[in-house]
Amino acid sequence: DIVMTQTPLSSHVSLGQPASISCRSSQSLIHSDGNRYLTWLHQRPGQPPRLLIYKISIRFPGVPDRFSAFGAETDFTLKISRVEAEDAGVYYCMQTTQFPWTFGQGTRLEIK
Amino acid sequence: QEQVVESGGGVVQPGRSLRLSCAVSGFSLNSYSMHWVRQAPGKGLEWVAAVWYDGSKKYYVDSVKGRFTISRDNSKNTVYLQMNSLRAEDTAVYYCGRDPGEAYYYMDVWGKGTTVTVSS
Numbered sequence: 001d002i003v004m005t006q007t008p009l010s011s012h013v014s015l016g017q018p019a020s021i022s023c024r025s026s027q028s029l030i031h032s033d034g035n036r037y038l039t040w041l042h043q044r045p046g047q048p049p050r051l052l053i054y055k056i057s058i059r060f061p062g063v064p065d066r067f068s069a070f071g072a073e074t075d076f077t078l079k080i081s082r083v084e085a086e087d088a089g090v091y092y093c094m095q096t097t098q099f100p101w102t103f104g105q106g107t108r109l110e111i112k
Numbered sequence: 113q114e115q116v117v118e119s120g121g122g123v124v125q126p127g128r129s130l131r132l133s134c135a136v137s138g139f140s141l142n143s144y145s146m147h148w149v150r151q152a153p154g155k156g157l158e159w160v161a162a163v164w165y166d167g168s169k170k171y172y173v174d175s176v177k178g179r180f181t182i183s184r185d186n187s188k189n190t191v192y193l194q195m196n197s198l199r200a201e202d203t204a205v206y207y208c209g210r211d212p213g214e215a216y217y218y219m220d221v222w223g224k225g226t227t228v229t230v231s232s
Contacts, residue, residue, distance in 0.1 A: 001174075037217045041157075048207050048222035049149075049157060060220065092157055096217040099171040101147075101159040 002026055002095050006104035014112045019080040021107045023093035028073055030097070037096040040069055040078045043106075044089040052091075053078065085111055114138035114221050118208045121226030124198055132226055134191040134208030139221075142166070142186040145211040147219055148193050150204035150228075160206070161193060165213055175201075198230045 003026040013019045029036040040053040051060045053069040056076060066081040080087055088111045093104040120132040134146065148160040161182040162171045170182055181194040191208060205227050209219030 031217075033215065035215065039218045041219075043157075048224055049219075050222070051218055051220050054216065054218040060218075090156075094157075094159075099162070100173045101162075103157045103159065106156045 001100055002029070002098055002102050004093055004095055004102050004104040006091075006093055006107050008107060009105060010108045010110070012110045012112050013080075013083045015085065016082050019083050019087070019109060021078045021091050021093075021109075023071075023076045023078070023104050025074045025076070025095055029095050035097075036072075038071065038076050039094045039096060040067075041092045041094060042087075042089055043092065049092065083109070083111055087111065114210075116208045116210060116221055116223040118206060118223040118226035121206065121228045123229045123231060125232050126199055126230055128198055129194070129196045130198060130228060132193040132195065132206055132208075132228070134193075134223060136189050136191070136210070139210070141184065141189045141191070143212075145213045146182075146184060146191045147209045147211055148182065148191075149207045149209060149219070150202075151207070151225075152201075152204045155204075158204075162211070163191065195228070198228075200230050202228060203230045204228060 005024045007022045038056045041049040043049040052063050056071050057069045069078045090106040090108050092106050116136045118134050124130050145165050147162045163182045179197045184191045205225040207225045208223045210221040
C-alpha cells in the first residue's frame, strides 16, 4: 500500500497569513494513464470532508483561489495564500492512483 | 441538488452484521463509481471500499476483506455496504462518496455519514 505522510500535523497561522502543508507518498503516484492522482480535502469539525484539489493541482469548482497546490513524483504541497477563519479544520492529502486509496494522517490548521 | 445520504448505522455487538445504505439523488448513479470511507472517533480518514459505476469491479482495504461487501442497485439509486463479523475497530462514522471515475478518481460529493458502534 502507498503510505502518505503529512507535515506538519498541526499548524497555527494568523488570520491573513499564508499556510503550507506538505505530503509525501511512499512511492510514485503515476498511474498507467500517465496522470498522478493526488487530492487534497478539508474537513471541519462535525462535517464530512470537502474536495479542494485533484490531480495534484487542479482546484475543484467553487474552491477559493487562495488555495493552490503543486508537486511532482512523491512530494506535494498545499498552500493557502491568506488564511481566513473558515479555513480552520483538518486537511488531508489522499492518493487515488492505486487501490487501496490512502490518506495522510491529517494536518490540523488553527487560525490565530 | 446532488447529494448522497447514508443510513443504517447503529450499535451492534461484536461478530454481528449491519448493512449500510447510501441513497443518491440529483445525479445518475450509473455514471459514477462509489466509495465508502470511515473515520473512527477522533481519528483520521480511512478508505474502505469502492464499486465501479457498473458494478464490474470492487475494491476493499485489507482490514475488511472477506467481511465487508460493497454493492449497488442503480435502479434504486442506492449503494450498500454489508458488514459482517463486525469488530470493535470497525466503530466509525461511515461516509459514502461519489467518484466520476476514469481520469478523475476523486470523491466530490460526500454524505454526512452514518455512525456504526460495535460494542458488547
